[in-house]
Every structure is written in C-alpha cells, then in structure tokens.
Amino acid sequence: MTDLKELLDEAAGPEPTVTDADVSGDLTRGQRALRRRRITGIATGALATALIVGVGWSVLPSGTTNGAPQPAAQATKTPKVVKSVGKDYRTTVPQDTRKPPVIPADPVPLAANSTPFAGVVFTCDLIPQGWVVRRFGKQVVLYDPKLRNPSQYHDATYTLAVWSEDMVDDGDGLTPAKYGEAWTKLPKVPAGKQQVVTTGVPGSPYGRQQVFLRQGTTKHLVTVTNQAWNLAWDMNALLRFAGSCHYKK
Known part of the structure; x- marks a missing residue:
C-alpha cells in the first residue's frame, strides 16, 4: 500500500502552494454567490406574492347585493367615474339644479x-x-x-x-x-x-x-x-x- 501511494503521489506531482490571496479570492467568490442566491430568492418570493395578491384582488367581490357577494367577473369592470358634489367621486349624487330666490330691488330692513x-x-x-x-x-x-x-x-x-x-x-x-x-x-x-x-x-x-x-x-x-x-x-x-x-x- 505504501508503494502504491508513493507511485500515485509521484504521478500527480507536487501539491500547489496555497497563498493568502487564493484564500481571499475563494472567500470573495463564495460571498458573491451567496448574495446572488439570496437576491434571487427574494425576487422570486416578491413575484410570487405579487401574483397571489393580484389573483386575490381579481377574485374578491367588489360589493354586495342583499348581503351576497357579487360575481367575481364584475370585479374586473372599470367603474364609471361620476362627478358629484360633496361626496366621493365614485358616488352618484343628484345635482340640485333649482335656482335661488329672486333678489328683490330693496334689501329687507x-x-x-x-x-x-x-x-x-x-x-x-x-x-x-x-x-x-x-x-x-x-x-x-x-x-x-x-x-x-x-x-x-x-x-x-x-x-x-x-x-x-x-x-x-x-x-x-x-x-x-x-x-x-x-x-x-x-x-x-x-x-x-x-x-x-x-x-x-x-x-x-x-x-x-x-x-x-x-x-x-x-x-x-x-x-x-x-x-x-x-x-x-x-x-x-x-x-x-x-x-x-x-x-x-
């Protein structure tokens, strides 16, 4: 067994000398690879979350009718924007088009x-x-x-x-x-x-x-x-x- 080991060592040649620069380079390359894996994992998780949220919003009901959710298909419709007075712009409020009283010629004393x-x-x-x-x-x-x-x-x-x-x-x-x-x-x-x-x-x-x-x-x-x-x-x-x-x- 000793002879065989010596023959193999001679065939492989002497071991290369490992310097501090080599160790530092290996460490830097390893840290870069770790960062790339972490960034890839975060991006993948964010994309998956966005997809889940997007799907969730697309299937959640936009309102209720008599307490029952509206069909999911209606949630994708774009609501018609209606201008209103004093309330949310999505709410239709009848506008009072009546005129004010006539201004008299003489002020009330x-x-x-x-x-x-x-x-x-x-x-x-x-x-x-x-x-x-x-x-x-x-x-x-x-x-x-x-x-x-x-x-x-x-x-x-x-x-x-x-x-x-x-x-x-x-x-x-x-x-x-x-x-x-x-x-x-x-x-x-x-x-x-x-x-x-x-x-x-x-x-x-x-x-x-x-x-x-x-x-x-x-x-x-x-x-x-x-x-x-x-x-x-x-x-x-x-x-x-x-x-x-x-x-x-």
Whole structure:
C-alpha cells in the first residue's frame, strides 16, 4: 500500500502552494454567490406574492347585493367615474339644479328683536323684518314665511342661520374650526361693538357670507351664515345683524 501511494503521489506531482490571496479570492467568490442566491430568492418570493395578491384582488367581490357577494367577473369592470358634489367621486349624487330666490330691488330692513331665541345659549337683538325664527337642535334658522313655495328654490339659498361653536387649541392658540390659524392672528373687522372674523369684507355688495363672533376672551363663538338671496343684503347689513348676536347674559 505504501508503494502504491508513493507511485500515485509521484504521478500527480507536487501539491500547489496555497497563498493568502487564493484564500481571499475563494472567500470573495463564495460571498458573491451567496448574495446572488439570496437576491434571487427574494425576487422570486416578491413575484410570487405579487401574483397571489393580484389573483386575490381579481377574485374578491367588489360589493354586495342583499348581503351576497357579487360575481367575481364584475370585479374586473372599470367603474364609471361620476362627478358629484360633496361626496366621493365614485358616488352618484343628484345635482340640485333649482335656482335661488329672486333678489328683490330693496334689501329687507332690520328690526328690533324683543324675544330671545328659545332653546339655545345665544340670541340676536336684531332680526330681518317680517322673518320668523325656527330652531334645529343648537342652530337657529331665520326665513321669510311669505316666500311662496320655497321647495321650488335651491336648498339653503333662502335662510339665515346662527349657531354656537367652540374654538379648539392644539397648541397654537384658540382656533376656529374653519381656519388653520389662531383667532389672534386672523384679520378682524368691526361688527357693532365687536371685532369679528368674516369671509367677506365691509362694503362688499354680497352679503351671502359667514361671520364669526368671539364672546369676550372665551373660546365660544357665535357663527352667522347668510345664504338668503331674498334678503338682498350687502356685507354692511350682514355685519349689523351679526353684531347684535351674543350669548345670553
């Protein structure tokens, strides 16, 4: 056996010398091969996941009918995009095409209000002459009882609304819900004896605007929204009315 081994060794020749460079090269090549296998595995797994998710979405029902899933084939249909007002664009909402009331030649004058609004924490000392007050929860709506057939007009184009709300403080100071800035930073205009925030400017011919009246230094607001075309008010008239509104004493 010894002779045979010696003969084989002589036939094979001397063993090559292994250097540090050879070891380093083998290690580098092995690491590269391992990285390639890992990347291939990740890519394959991601592709498989994407295929599974794609198949899942294609077979899941898009809605229900009487509690039962719709056929899977309907899920591949492209929904018809319908523009809507105030809701998700995929939802069909009937558009109110009715016109607002006619603007009269003369604005409705303001008259003294001797009866505080019932059921709410605020009232107004002035009121549109001949108009009546109706309460809806914490909101008061004023309208003309003589307006003929209000249903023929666009909704919310013939009412003057007043309600109370509180400002919130998220760290930047008391802020009205409608705005992103603190009350102290918002521009003010005079309304009676009060300084108010409004969506319009004094002197504007359009009184269909919104006015916010802070109650002293509290967080409480009285909000006045005029949408009544048939008042024919400009901003000055709206500010006179709004300036008479306040929390009850």
